[in-house]
Amino acid sequence: MICPTCNGREETIVLACGPDGCGFRVMPCGTCDGTGAVDDRYPTWKQQGRLCKEKRCMPIYHDLKEMADLLGFDVVTMSRMERGLSDPASLLLLLEA
Numbered sequence: 001m002i003c004p005t006c007n008g009r010e011e012t013i014v015l016a017c018g019p020d021g022c023g024f025r026v027m028p029c030g031t032c033d034g035t036g037a038v039d040d041r042y043p044t045w046k047q048q049g050r051l052c053k054e055k056r057c058m059p060i061y062h063d064l065k066e067m068a069d070l071l072g073f074d075v076v077t078m079s080r081m082e083r084g085l086s087d088p089a090s091l092l093l094l095l096e097a
């Protein structure tokens with residue numbers, strides 16, 4: 001499906017700050033990694049990923065890396081699952097256990 005963040009344009013405009021100050025910059029879209037498309041299951045994954053994040057943060061906040069280490073995921077994979085960029089089903093199962 002067409003990426004809902006960039007609407008298939010593959011880029012997003014972000015406010016970025018560096019040694020030369022702050023300004024708007026065109027960056028590859030972070031949702032679709034600059035491809036303009038996401039998996040058709042993205043809306044479902046995003047909803048499930050949000051639930052995973054809620055379970056990690058409520059009622060007691062757990063750091064993403066700390067929880068990833070505990071559950072045996074690498075932090076990048078777990079972050080992608082929480083954002084709906086990859087299937088969070090296995091994470092959700094562990095968090096609901």
Ligand SMILES: [Zn+2]
Nearest residue numbers: 003006029032
């Ligand atoms: Zn995109």
